[in-house]
Amino acid sequence: MIKVENLFKHYSVKGKAVAALDGVSLSIGRGEFVAVTGPSGSGKSTLLNILGLLDRPESGEYRCAGVNTAGLGDAELSALRGGLIGFVFQAAHALPQLTALENVCLPTVYSSVPDERRALECLAEVELAERAAHRPGELSGGQQQRMAIARAMVNRPLLLLADEPTGNLDAKLRDEILSLFARINASGVTVVVVTHDPAVVAKARRVITIENGKVVADTGAAAVPEEKEKARVPAARRGLGRALLRQHVRMAFDSARRAKLRSLVVFLCFTVGIGAVTLAGGLGGTLRKMIFGFMDTLDPLVLDVTPDSSAARSRLSASDAETLLKKGKGIEAVYVASIAPGKVSAGGKELSLPVYEMGMDRLAAREMPFSSGGIPDSQGGAVLGAKAAAELFGKADGAAGGEIAVNGRKFKVAGVISEMNQTRMRMKVNAFSVLVPASPGSPLLPGAAPALLEVKLAKGGDAEAAARDVTALLGKAHGLTLGQARDFSVLPEKSLIDGMKSGFKYLNIFLYSMTSLPIFLGGVAVMSVMLLSVSERRAEIGLRKAIGARNNDIRLQFIIETIVLCAAGGAVGIVLGVGGIYAVSGLMGIKPVT
Numbered sequence: 001m002i003k004v005e006n007l008f009k010h011y012s013v014k015g016k017a018v019a020a021l022d023g024v025s026l027s028i029g030r031g032e033f034v035a036v037t038g039p040s041g042s043g044k045s046t047l048l049n050i051l052g053l054l055d056r057p058e059s060g061e062y063r064c065a066g067v068n069t070a071g072l073g074d075a076e077l078s079a080l081r082g083g084l085i086g087f088v089f090q091a092a093h094a095l096p097q098l099t100a101l102e103n104v105c106l107p108t109v110y111s112s113v114p115d116e117r118r119a120l121e122c123l124a125e126v127e128l129a130e131r132a133a134h135r136p137g138e139l140s141g142g143q144q145q146r147m148a149i150a151r152a153m154v155n156r157p158l159l160l161l162a163d164e165p166t167g168n169l170d171a172k173l174r175d176e177i178l179s180l181f182a183r184i185n186a187s188g189v190t191v192v193v194v195t196h197d198p199a200v201v202a203k204a205r206r207v208i209t210i211e212n213g214k215v216v217a218d219t220g221a222a223a224v225p226e227e228k229e230k231a232r233v234p235a236a237r238r239g240l241g242r243a244l245l246r247q248h249v250r251m252a253f254d255s256a257r258r259a260k261l262r263s264l265v266v267f268l269c270f271t272v273g274i275g276a277v278t279l280a281g282g283l284g285g286t287l288r289k290m291i292f293g294f295m296d297t298l299d300p301l302v303l304d305v306t307p308d309s310s311a312a313r314s315r316l317s318a319s320d321a322e323t324l325l326k327k328g329k330g331i332e333a334v335y336v337a338s339i340a341p342g343k344v345s346a347g348g349k350e351l352s353l354p355v356y357e358m359g360m361d362r363l364a365a366r367e368m369p370f371s372s373g374g375i376p377d378s379q380g381g382a383v384l385g386a387k388a389a390a391e392l393f394g395k396a397d398g399a400a401g402g403e404i405a406v407n408g409r410k411f412k413v414a415g416v417i418s419e420m421n422q423t424r425m426r427m428k429v430n431a432f433s434v435l436v437p438a439s440p441g442s443p444l445l446p447g448a449a450p451a452l453l454e455v456k457l458a459k460g461g462d463a464e465a466a467a468r469d470v471t472a473l474l475g476k477a478h479g480l481t482l483g484q485a486r487d488f489s490v491l492p493e494k495s496l497i498d499g500m501k502s503g504f505k506y507l508n509i510f511l512y513s514m515t516s517l518p519i520f521l522g523g524v525a526v527m528s529v530m531l532l533s534v535s536e537r538r539a540e541i542g543l544r545k546a547i548g549a550r551n552n553d554i555r556l557q558f559i560i561e562t563i564v565l566c567a568a569g570g571a572v573g574i575v576l577g578v579g580g581i582y583a584v585s586g587l588m589g590i591k592p593v594t
Contacts, residue, residue, distance in 0.1 A: 001159060001190045002028040002051060007060035009046055009213075020046040021057065022213035028192065028206075030158065033185045034220065035204035036194045043213040044194045045163060051192065052161045053081045054545060065158060074551050082111050082548020086152030086189075090164040092144035093543040094136035094151075097254035101132040104151045109247050110548035111155060122150035126180060142173035149180055151547070153189075160184060162193040166200060178203050244553065252561040255533075262529050263565055269522035270569030271576065276518045278577025279584075280511040286585050286592050287507065300494035303467055305453035305474070308489050316450040316488060323477050324453070329469055330461040335359050336438065340448035344434050346392040346404040353388055355406055356435045357445045362454060363435060373400035373415025379437050382411035387431035389416045406436055409444055463492035530562055 009021040020043045028034055036044050049055040050062060053069060062069050065084055069077065094103045105119035123129045126146040136144055145165065152160060162181070166174040178200060185191045193200055201207055206220030256263040307316050321334040342355035363383065364375045371386060382404060389399035402413045420429040436444055457466050467490050474488055534541070541554055585592035
């Protein structure tokens with residue numbers, strides 16, 4: 001069953017190499033009951049770990065059931081360990097969140113063949129069938145050790161390895177455990193027990209004594225020749241398996257419930273991190289929509305000419321538009337928007353309101369928000385501000401489709417603008433404004449001063465050069481001398497576009513820079529907490545390895561635990577982030593984008 005030749009294993013203690021095993025050679029046949037004894041630090045446990053495939057020797061050969069273990073990988077070693085070897089330790093090392101039945105069934109989960117019926121049989125064999133639904137904390141010390149023996153036998157191993165199995169038990173319980181070992185050995189299972197207990201040594205049929213890493217005494221006969229043994233060698237498990245995945249997920253929730261503080265730290269880290277990213281992304285998108293929505297109303301081939309309110313004389317005239325059309329270079333058209341007080345009446349009401357006479361195609365380009373209706377499709381249509389509509393018709397929503405008279409000329413209300421945006425209109429408009437189509441042949445506001453001249457350049461025109469040319473032409477037309485303050489302003493819309501793009505770029509950099517810090521700190525905190533979790537659960541990890549878990553299984557378990565906590569924290573972070581987007585957008589008075 002076991003054949004080891006010339007095993008060596010050293011450990012470094014304070015920089016010095018200490019021999020745990022120093023050329024150990026021995027054979028143990030199938031069905032033997034062997035006690036391995038010797039003083040503390042002699043190498044007994046190291047030998048047991050190598051026999052159980054939990055550790056590797058530095059040199060030498062170990063054959064288990066005829067299989068040379070030297071060239072095997074983790075998956076093959078785990079399959080051998082889970083299928084051929086059972087472990088019993090000084091402590092039961094039961095998982096507290098599982099019942100006795102689930103603890104005993106655990107090795108079958110790692111072998112991809114969960115078998116509760118077999119687990120119940122093993123519990124019955126150790127007289128614990130009636131305690132199957134109880135958790136380890138509800139069992140006595142002796143019952144827990146019997147449960148551990150049932151767990152070791154559930155996969156029908158050929159070899160049972162026990163490390164000080166009676167060290168924590170009184171004499172009565174010790175004798176019960178030794179009786180169980182004797183029954184197991186009588187069924188053909190090889191039993192190897194590391195012990196200091198003379199009572200255990202007395203029960204064994206063979207005693208091997210180890211001192212200073214060497215076998216110094218062996219009372220047994222030669223082992224059964226390896227070639228006569230016909231052991232069933234289990235194949236390495238492929239894939240994860242649904243039962244194991246379910247067990248990983250369940251353990252993730254159990255672990256989170258047991259370690260509440262640790263779980264809370266991970267949860268909060270991801271809540272803050274994901275919430276910050278969601279908030280930054282949402283606000284960035286909202287601002288982007290707002291900024292680029294405004295940018296959609298801009299034309300890089302348009303110059304906006306407006307009166308300068310800070311000048312002593314601030315006035316544009318219709319002749320300015322004619323001057324630019326005749327003398328300007330590369331100018332395709334000049335659109336005039338005039339303003340003057342007008343008498344506006346509807347349903348017997350008459351009000352004096354600011355009236356703007358302008359091209360409706362230019363109003364369409366501004367993409368103003370309409371609460372009802374839209375842009376007029378004929379010269380007989382008009383657009384009202386929300387407050388003007390409410391004053392004339394009682395409520396803004398009922399104005400669209402109604403009729404008004406402006407300075408005696410009748411118009412049909414085509415739409416109501418919910419918010420008169422001065423930046424979009426490039427004029428000083430307000431909610432009481434009335435917008436009517438320009439009629440070049442028959443102006444509604446004769447003699448009204450232009451509030452805005454929109455200079456449209458020909459395709460391929462240079463906006464900056466054109467702005468200089470327009471400034472010079474209007475300055476000359478207004479009789480301005482060199483150095484004299486201008487009474488008008490010329491703004492290329494292209495400069496607004498470039499400025500907004502640059503500003504938004506830096507805004508994005510700022511927002512995501514601010515969110516990167518909590519994400520980084522959250523990641524560091526999660527790594528620290530999970531490393532602490534691994535350190536705290538070394539006994540559990542060792543148990544899982546002993547019952548057949550692969551390194552990938554252990555790794556996946558902790559990854560799933562982290563994912564569960566991070567997913568929960570991320571979900572809450574998204575909800576809080578979206579709430580923050582709506583709250584901040586509401587304070588800013590803009591429509592959020594999520």
